[in-house]
Amino acid sequence: MAAIPILGKIVDVQSRPQKLWTQSLSWVLFLVGIFTYTQFSIARHKENPEDRVVPSSAQLLQGLKASFLEPAEEDDALDPSAGITQRLAHSMLWKDTVSSSRRFFIAIALLVPAILLGLHMAVFPYAEALFLRFGLFFDKIVALSLLPILFIVFGIDEWSKIMLMVIGVGPTMMLDTYNIAKAVPREQVVKAFTLKSSNADVAYRVILKQIMPQVINGLRLNLKPLALFLFAGEMIVSTDGLAYRIGIMRRHMGMDIIIPYLLWVAVLLFGVDALLKFANRRLHPWF
Amino acid sequence: MAKSGILKRWADKYGIVIKVQRFDYAASLDAFVGKNIDACTMTNMEALDMPAAAGVDSTALIIGDYSNGNDAILARNNLTLAQLPGKRIMLVQKTVSEYLLERAMDLNGLGTQIPQLRLMNTSDSDLVGAFLGNKSNQIAVTWKPLVSQIVNSDQSVKSLFDSSKIPAEILDLLVVRTDVLKRSDGSGIRFAKAISGAWYETVAQLAGAGSASDQAIAGSAAASGDSVVSYREQLRTTYLYSTAKSAAEFSEGPAIKQKMDLVRQFCFRHQLLGQNIASVNDVAILYPDGTVQGKSDRVRLRIDSSYMRMAEKGRL
Numbered sequence: 001m002a003a004i005p006i007l008g009k010i011v012d013v014q015s016r017p018q019k020l021w022t023q024s025l026s027w028v029l030f031l032v033g034i035f036t037y038t039q040f041s042i043a044r045h046k047e048n049p050e051d052r053v054v055p056s057s058a059q060l061l062q063g064l065k066a067s068f069l070e071p072a073e074e075d076d077a078l079d080p081s082a083g084i085t086q087r088l089a090h091s092m093l094w095k096d097t098v099s100s101s102r103r104f105f106i107a108i109a110l111l112v113p114a115i116l117l118g119l120h121m122a123v124f125p126y127a128e129a130l131f132l133r134f135g136l137f138f139d140k141i142v143a144l145s146l147l148p149i150l151f152i153v154f155g156i157d158e159w160s161k162i163m164l165m166v167i168g169v170g171p172t173m174m175l176d177t178y179n180i181a182k183a184v185p186r187e188q189v190v191k192a193f194t195l196k197s198s199n200a201d202v203a204y205r206v207i208l209k210q211i212m213p214q215v216i217n218g219l220r221l222n223l224k225p226l227a228l229f230l231f232a233g234e235m236i237v238s239t240d241g242l243a244y245r246i247g248i249m250r251r252h253m254g255m256d257i258i259i260p261y262l263l264w265v266a267v268l269l270f271g272v273d274a275l276l277k278f279a280n281r282r283l284h285p286w287f
Numbered sequence: 288m289a290k291s292g293i294l295k296r297w298a299d300k301y302g303i304v305i306k307v308q309r310f311d312y313a314a315s316l317d318a319f320v321g322k323n324i325d326a327c328t329m330t331n332m333e334a335l336d337m338p339a340a341a342g343v344d345s346t347a348l349i350i351g352d353y354s355n356g357n358d359a360i361l362a363r364n365n366l367t368l369a370q371l372p373g374k375r376i377m378l379v380q381k382t383v384s385e386y387l388l389e390r391a392m393d394l395n396g397l398g399t400q401i402p403q404l405r406l407m408n409t410s411d412s413d414l415v416g417a418f419l420g421n422k423s424n425q426i427a428v429t430w431k432p433l434v435s436q437i438v439n440s441d442q443s444v445k446s447l448f449d450s451s452k453i454p455a456e457i458l459d460l461l462v463v464r465t466d467v468l469k470r471s472d473g474s475g476i477r478f479a480k481a482i483s484g485a486w487y488e489t490v491a492q493l494a495g496a497g498s499a500s501d502q503a504i505a506g507s508a509a510a511s512g513d514s515v516v517s518y519r520e521q522l523r524t525t526y527l528y529s530t531a532k533s534a535a536e537f538s539e540g541p542a543i544k545q546k547m548d549l550v551r552q553f554c555f556r557h558q559l560l561g562q563n564i565a566s567v568n569d570v571a572i573l574y575p576d577g578t579v580q581g582k583s584d585r586v587r588l589r590i591d592s593s594y595m596r597m598a599e600k601g602r603l
Contacts, residue, residue, distance in 0.1 A: 050342025052561060053321055062562050073558055074406070152420035156377070156407065173569065221415040237377070237417060244408060251311065251335040252559045253320055272300040 015251040020105045055256040063256030067093040067264075072245075092245065093264065101268075103158060104230055107165035107218070115215055118177030122184075123203045139175055143168035144232055151237075161233035168229040169222050180211045205236070213287035216280045220273050227269055248280040288489045288586035291506055296548060297485040298602075301477035319343075325467045325475075326482065326519030331458040332383055332550050336559035339570050344465040346589040348479055348535045349486055350543075354457035357431045358387045361418075361438065364425060368395050368447055371401035371426060376420055378428035380408040383450075383457045386553050388428050391448040391457070431515060431521045454526065454538065456546045461486065464587060483594040484603040487531050494523075494529035509515035520560035538592045539575045547572055 009015045014281040017025075039238055057064065071078050072092035088094060120127040121135070150167075154160040186205050192206045234243035242265055249257045280287065288295045289307040298305040310318060312329075319327040328351070329337070338345040368391055378384040385406070392401050409417060413431065415436050418427045427437065437444055441446045450457050461482070467475040492503035507519035529533035539545060554560050555567035559563070566571060571581025575592040597603050 048342045048562075050340075052341040060565065066562050148416040148420065151413070151417040155421055156409070156417050156424065233409065236413050237407060239405070239407050248380055248408060252561075253317070254562070255339050256562055 002126075005043050014256070027171060052253045052255055055259065059256045060259060063254075067091065067257055067260050072096075072240075088159050093261070096240055096242045096245050096261075097268070098235065100243070103162050103233075103241070104226065104269070105163070106158075107226060107230070109167075109168045109221070110162070111170055111173050114166075114174040115177045118174040118263045119181050119208055119211070121174075122178045122181030123207060124199075130285060135171055135178075136175055139171035143229065147233075147236065158239045161230065161238070164228075164233045165226050165229040169225050172225070173222060177211070177215050180214045180218070181207050185208065198222065213284040216276055220276050223269055223273055288485055290390070291503070292488070294311075294482075294485045297481040300484070301481040303474060303477050305478065305481060314442060318461070319464075322464065325478065326461060326463040328459060328461050328520070328538070330383055330387060331460055331547060332554065333458055334379075334462050334588055335551055335570060335572075336554045338462065338464070339572075340554070340564065342561040342587065344587055344589075346460045346465045346468055346591050347460040347462050347538075348483060348591055348594045349461035350528055350538050350590075350595070351457065351459040351461060351486075351490075352452040352525050352527045352603060353455045354430075354524070355526040356449045357434070357521060358383055358429070358457060359431075359434045360388060360391055360426070360428045360447040360576035362426045363422065363441075363444055363445050363593050366425060366443065366447070368392060369397060371548065372397075373405060374398045374425055375405050375407050376428060377407050377414060377424060378408040378424045379411050379414070380406055381557060381559060384428040384430065385557070386448055386550065387448070387453070389553065390453050390549070394452065395448075416456055431524065432517045435517060449524075451524065455542060456549060458546075470566050479594050480597065480603050483531075483598050487598045490527065490529055494527055531595045535592045535595035535599055536559065538590050538595065543590065544574060544578070544580060 009017075027064070037054070038057075038185050040057050040200075041051075044051045044054050045056050045258065053058070068091050069084075069087045071094060072095055075090070075092075075095070078087060078090055083089075117127075117135075121131050138244040146167065147160075147164065150160040150163055154163050188206060189202055192202050197206065231243035231246075234241040235247040242261060246261055248260050249255075249261075294305055299537055308318075309323060312546065315324070315327050316329060318324045319329075320338050320341050322343070326348075331347075336349060348460060356367060360368075362371075371392070373555060376388070378388065381518055388404065389398075389401055392404075408594075409427075411433065414427060415433050416436060418424050429437070434446070438446070443577055445544055463479060463482075464473075468479060469475060481551055489503065492499050493507065494500070495503075504522070505515055508515045511518070513521075528537065551567055551570065551572070555564070560567070560570050566582075568581035568584050570588070571579050571583065572584045573579050573586045574588040575590055594603075
């Protein structure tokens with residue numbers, strides 16, 4: 001290995017690359033992606049200047065402009081004298097983001113009871129006996145297959161989409177919390193009782209408090225399934241939302257809108273994840 | 288057509304191989320625009336807003352049929368068209384369903400109220416279940432066999448308007464990429480001839496009488512995953528151009544231009560031709576008599592009657 005020093009370094013577990021190296025290497029794949037896309041797009045546009053499958057940068061810019069600055073097609077046109085903030089506030093992208101985010105955050109709020117249920121199952125044996133077996137069974141049900149039932153029970157408006165997310169991710173969060181809480185050493189519980197803790201103290205102040213960071217990390221991993229269920233719901237029946245727009249645009253190859261939307265969704269998810277990570281570090285510096 | 292051996296026979300006659308690939312409808316259009324397939328069946332509306340609007344020059348070789356009642360506006364509680372604004376309407380947006388709805392409003396003098404319609408985009412796979420599952424869903428616009436499924440399971444649902452009132456506006460076409468037809472070795476033209484020959488042989492069987500027709504219908508129903516009864520029901524509300532002559536005459540007549548104009552204006556109004564298309568004339572249509580609807584240097588969809596005429600005269 002020593003004959004080829006650089007190769008030796010790459011496979012060296014204990015190598016300490018310089019900051020410049022680590023920084024630049026982390027951007028390489030992004031550049032490769034952008035480069036490949038551009039080449040592909042240029043090649044397709046050479047053959048067909050109006051190609052819409054792999055939009056060129058000019059087409060993408062136009063799509064970006066339409067999504068960020070112009071109202072959705074079903075809304076009223078905006079006064080041409082409107083300022084930039086007003087344009088952003090009435091834009092197609094903003095409208096869709098607001099309605100999708102609302103569904104997303106209501107669903108996250110509804111996951112809190114699932115988390116608490118998981119905690120109680122781990123702490124109180126009677127709750128465990130009642131819920132665990134059913135929870136394990138329910139977790140294995142593919143939520144999407146319940147959609148026709150959800151439509152009947154919750155209607156085709158907001159709630160069927162929100163419940164799809166909750167039913168899809170809730171049981172996983174519950175079982176995850178249950179497993180984390182179960183892993184708390186029994187000695188701590190005994191110790192707490194010897195220090196005159198009540199049952200509630202043990203559940204909420206000893207166990208819940210110390211598993212919180214892990215539960216939040218679990219939620220972070222579940223952001224993507226949540227988004228997946230949201231998209232599935234919005235694509236099947238809706239009047240607005242990010243996935244609604246993507247579904248509509250797909251009908252006529254509006255890739256110039258779809259690609260900015262995909263990137264925007266990625267940015268939003270990244271943002272929520274970063275926010276949770278930040279909150280976790282702030283709330284639980286000891287973790 | 289593929290299973291019965293008709294297509295194989297015609298392909299052999301012209302010394303080519305034709306591979307039939309089954310897709311979901313939307314996916315087939317994606318593949319056609321992506322140039323992964325050479326020919327595809329689609330409605331006149333999608334021919335305009337998918338390949339033509341994406342700059343893929345396309346030629347409609349065959350006008351197969353038009354929807355003559357296959358698409359319908361369904362409503363509960365004896366609603367009338369005038370009562371639709373403000374109520375939620377379930378449909379697959381930006382398809383012939385939305386076109387049908389707007390035409391219905393227009394023809395009944397309600398055109399100004401179109402912006403007040405509250406559309407709910409609903410996937411065709413879930414539309415029947417979602418509509419029937421809840422009585423508060425009052426209106427749906429869809430196509431057969433979904434229309435029949437809804438009407439048969441709930442007698443209180445009535446059809447307010449259907450495509451038999453807008454004849455020859457929702458056309459089904461067989462579309463081939465123009466660059467395929469222009470292949471220098473002539474294989475594209477042989478392909479077009481073979482497929483036209485096979486088409487009219489099959490259609491003659493479908494439209495004919497006796498056991499050959501029954502067999503053809505049973506085969507087609509099975510191929511589309513439908514029952515024979517339901518398939519026959521659909522054929523009743525489909526105007527089939529059963530002879531090459533009738534299709535060719537329609538494609539060369541004045542009516543098609545007027546119908547296509549309605550469709551292209553709809554596509555443009557709904558931005559289906561793309562963000563960067565500034566005028567409806569930027570996606571132009573060439574007709575068999577040489578007239579162009581739109582800018583003559585931007586012809587993207589060609590209606591070609593020559594293969595239908597060849598089929599008519601038995602020259603294939």
